[in-house]
Amino acid sequence: MKTNSTLQLKLKRGLDLPLKGEALEKLPAVAPSAVSICPDDFPGITPKLDVKEGDEVAIGTPLMHDKEYPQIVLASPAKGVVKEVVRGSRRKIERVVVTPQGDIDCNEDAPDKNTVSMMSREEAVEALCRSGLWSWMRQLPYAIVPRPDAVPRDIFVAGFDSAPLSTGFDGSSITAKNIQAGINYLARLTDGKIYISKRPSQAQPSVTGAVWVEISGPHPAGNPDVMVNHIAPVNKGETVWTLDIDTLDKIGYWARTGSGASLTSVAITGPEAVNRGLVRTLVGADMHTLLAGHIVDDGKHHRIVAGNVLTGVRTDIDGYLHFPYRQVTVIAEGDDKDEMLGWASLSPNKMSASRTFLSAYMPKRKLGGDALLHGGRRAMIMSGVYDRMLPMDIMLEPLVKAILSRNIEEMEALGIYEIAPEDVAVAEWADPSKLELQKIVREGLDYMRREA
């Protein structure tokens, strides 16, 4: 039943922010002076520490494991020494930092081991969990690291990234050989299909065993949940897995060779970053190394975002890359300048989806931007804004209201199982009432997981 058929999705809703600061050139690879794994990037995991400061670790050595499912581990992305375990309030583990030692490159030509075909499904799940790559996948419902005891109905792979200034996936780091091995491995874990999305312009690697889904349309078209919602929505009681093609490639490489791959391409982007480009480095690399020569000290307040401006994690120059480890965006903080009567502005440089701003009439023009809210938090006033920004069969406004009132039945009826916080990021950006939609959705998902 698994064929190489191609599905097509033409999405209209959503928006590509006209943000300045693309990564254009390929930059030389850098070896980070430190790498970190932050358990908060892996929702659903309650971390327990496996190492202590000073321990020697290799690529793939577990740094932490989950309390409930100890087989799920967060693995070290580098060979080296554990530098420190950073704890926050109530001794919560914030991150484990490793000082890498030796060469960062991995051996692409490592010999195939072919042990996979001998494994049972349970053994295959267990092995993937222990590799550390399991935690790079997500499941719907709840948008968390998959629970190993649920069998996924289908698996959905995001083959492109539509987020602002994202360079997508670096073609050079993804090989058909790894993708095929990844598909073969995951196919053993589901009874359903494996869907991989791509842009119509993207080349399709010659692999078998997956259904390709050609998606056109603005962000969040690349989010795997959008594809799930259109192809085979998650019903109550069902589980699907989502991952990106970079993770699939890493799973394939690991399945072939038995070793973890933690090299990744990181795009240095954003209107305030200079010498922008794509750099090869380790996942979880430190910002000092990554941003050396990319930030000019011009006295302006900068905001460094690990990720894209919609869903990334706010960090600073002493911070690290966060999962999914593909992008750094530097924007102006914006709190260091006075603006009079900003609401009356006729400036064409104000980014907005609203046609009361001149920029809405020049969608091709790339703009800077800052982290200001550009207004105060209000009750929901305008209607229809969320609908225009979410290309899913979900009525977001009633869903948000159901979440805020903690109404389990309503949340379920309105499709909370089909959504992840990052899917509502564009709606959050466009909301004139400045509601924290991603936070609200995450709290709703956590509440459902606890109570339902």
Place this chain on the structure above:
Amino acid sequence: MNPLRRIFDKARPLFEEGGRLSALHSVYEGFDSFLFTPKTTSSSGVHMHDSIDSKRIMITVVVALLPCLLFGMYNTGYQNWLGAGAVQSDYSFWGMMLYGFLAVLPKLLTAYIVGLGIEFVSAQIKHEEIQEGFLVTGILIPLICPVNTPCWMIAVATAFAVIFAKEVFGGTGYNIFNVALVTRAFLFFAYPAQMSGDKVFVATEPIMGVGHTVGFADGFSGATPLGQAATHAGGEMTLTNILGDPLSLWDAFLGLIPGSFGETSTLCILIGAAILLIGGIADWRIILSVFAGGVVMGFVAHTFSTPTYPCSFLTPWEQLCYGGFAFAAVFMATDPVTAARTAAGKYIYGFMIGVIAILIRTYNNGYPEGAMLAVLLMNAFAPLIDYCVIQGNVRRRRNRLISKA
């Protein structure tokens, strides 16, 4: 640094907790955030936000209302001049604008001072930011009242509406009924004599020496076209201006007829509609379907016209141009807080407003105009309409689950 910014920063301690003027904290914050973009940056979720905020939305609506306000000024002066005998030598465009300006200014100030005063106080009590909703309500109120409404009535009605139609529900964004229309409805039911009839829609006294004294002698009626239709008895019906000359549809479209201050000119309302639609502030679905509902009901009424209900002699196009219909369609029905919020719901909501407005004004001779009541009625039904639309989505999801099982 901006010198004004410096003054505000210097004054800040006065208004903070423990300062001498801390009781005016919300007022200080209100003016500060009005003059300067707040420096709050995002703390969770997205790191950038759209530049639009509720201030800009409200100001856009105010801008869209300006043509109606300006025309209302002219028309008030014009009707006064007409009532005084239309002496050509007395005609002066700027004189009429001035007269209308003087007529509306006290009402505008009354509405804003009372309404914003209550908003400031309740923001202070609730320790919240001042909400912008009243910026629009304050200009709407004088526009939908007869020009002769006394200021004290506007003050009482505004206070009633802001407190009981908005603040008790939680403020802007939580109200069920359109605040400006609740003001109008309060006036209509509390002071019916001052809200209808043939004396209230034309300013009859000179203001500060500007304008004329209008004596309602024989054959002189200040009744609105719909007022004339409602009281018409038997035979051929001809709507007239206040001099008794017949009115054309064109007069009504331009708005040179007696009526509430800002709602006579369909042309100016359409200019406002264009501003709202180009800016994406009002939903075209609502405006379109209100007019569609009005035309359909107007057509039905006209087809079965009967002397029992003289308003049924009006053509659908006249129905759209007379009274407050167009104004309600563009500025009242589209209030996003009180309207239906789902896309499909907006069609139903708007269509029903159009139908009910014409239904009331045609088949209930007690109410010459039905637009206000139609919008308020559908405000009450909007949550139900949305509920039904949302259930469609819910049912689709449930059926998917059942068909799987």
